Amino acid sequence: MEAIEAVDREINKVLNKFENFKSQRTQTLQDLIQCLEKTRTELSDAPDEDELAPSHSLIMSQTCLNIKDTLNQIAFEHKELHGNVSKVGKAIDRNFVSDFGGIMQDMMSNDKNMDKINQVICEHFLRHGMLDIAEEMIQETGLQIDETIKEPFLELHRILEALKHKDLQPALIWANENRIRLQAKNSCLEFKLHRLKFIDLIKQGHSHQLMALIYARNFAQFAHTHCKEVQSLMGSLLFVHQGLENSPYSYLLDPYLWEDIADIFTRDACALLGLSVESPLSICVKAGCSALPPLLNIKQVMIKRQCSNVWSSKDELPVEIDLGPDLRYHSTFACPILRQQSTDTNPPMRLTCGHVISRDALNKLANGNKYDTYLYFTVCSHGVADSSVPIVQWSRVSQMPNKYTFDQI
């Protein structure tokens, strides 16, 4: 990206110049020293009281002048390097934004807020298994974290670590304990854990064949839900001798199954514990990083057009920010005519033509105002009997329930 390229270029230039300066000028100075030392050695043979030969004098004077010139040059050259150094700074200032003022009111100056933020960060660390960092943080900040909050995270982390080391036992115990709740959520976690254990036994070859068979009894409870899979697993027993790699069942050895199980476990455990799958802090900061560039842009535009007082940070952000489908947790309805979000006082209303608009828009149409009727034409092209008559009649309006989802339309 050109911002980075620009700064990179300048830095490379600076590094080059410094390296050159260093190698050349160190050599120059070394040469001067050696030259003087040579003269010194020549003189050391003669006794101290002797007068200096005029030829020597002349040469020495000349050398002095040379040395002085060289030194001045060195100092000057170093000074010149400043141009390159400051270009780096200029490139950084030109290509990166340094000022965040005026975008948000400062939430951080409030102590209570700081406490809540620290709680969120601490939970983030616990969730990611950075337990010693969380401990250090609790000590340094004086946070009060309930042991009951820590417990589920610690257990989650313990089981995940075991899974990373291909130890299924803790996960199996946990799945067993929570079987009923998992079944209520149609989770296939326990089955997949048993399957992995079974594959593990088969992998160990002929010696473990009997053990594998006995273990397969665990699949009995899954006979209804995972019939086909159980059948293929039993079929794989045929290939214990020659090894699964050379059989049609080689897909069972795919390492992806281990990544998958960690994922499934995290998902199901979090769902059971009422936690979100990903750390709220990560998601928030991710969203913030995507949101900042458009906000900074709009701030620039507002400053240029001198309407910065239009943006009061009380109600809504000034610009729509698309965070992508992953970061959408609530479905929202926005009236296609007025382009506003619906609220409890301004709910969506479904018309008989099938389109949905907000109640405020509906009221405007019902007023019979020609302009507003034309507005509606942009949304619905049929059902228009007469350009001067609004296509909506009160008796045919039905109200949508507040929990609006696209699927219901």
Place this chain on the structure above:
Amino acid sequence: MADLKALEHPTLKVPYELLNKRFRAAQKTIDREVSKTQIAIDDLDRCLQSSTVTVGQMKTALDGVVEKLTFLKRKSEESIQEETDAAYVCKKRIEHLKEYEVSHPTQEAQWKKKRLDRMLVEYFLRCGYYRTSLQLAEHSEIQDLTNIDLFLMSKEIEESLERHETTACLQWCHDNKSKLRKMKSTLEYNLRQQEFIELVRQDQRLEAVGHARKYFTLTEESQLSVVQRVMGLLAFPKDTSLEPYKSLLDENRWHSLVEQFRYENFKLYQLSNTSVFGISLQAGLSALKTPHCYKSDGSGKNTDCPVCSKHLNELAKDLPYAHCAQSR
């Protein structure tokens, strides 16, 4: 890519300012040593110009010049090495930023995780949670990418100010004299005033007067009234209850000195007063905030939505909602 432009200015600017500082120090060193060497050469020259010059004198003069030249060579090598090191820190950070562009999904997730850790380290440093930040930086291997050294240095000075010692801070003011002067900083002046107040507190009023003579003579017009009040303190006992002298003797003045130092330190390195983490968190909360998260009957809550989670819900209460012009 746009988020790099928006967020990474401090990442690059701070090592740049360090490079600048080292450059200026190197230039000073080189100039100083060059002029010393030139004095030695002038001595040698003078020897040569005189009518009679012995070999002995020559030898001594030559020795002098060689010694100075060697010293110059060593000093300039050290200085340039420091400058190059600072430039390499900049380079390393640029290289890290470059990784963002070329990565594919898993690497991108890793890079973003490192970014969050970088932001958290800086947030901890700004709050003063030094041990946590050091541990986190070590855990994520991001020590080179964060400005820990800067904050640890300022931590030392802040702690000395808390102990009511002014030496370290005055040394810092001296080291950064030219830039502070450009910023029209009053920190050094305030430190001297505080020293005066401390002398009065210890009933060393004669020393206080001497101190004032030394440091308050160059007062500017705007500061005059302040100085007058401080001087007036001489006339009152240290446990006086009369304003404004009582507040001059207040211990909290040290806290405001700490804050002033922190503010000016940040300004020197072009750091803003809010951390990047704080801004991103707020922007993210705002962008995710919908009326569903705040329905009074709690019916709209989604466990995956960060704004619906307990603490963030309270934090985001005063923030603006996300703007929504299209149904999603």
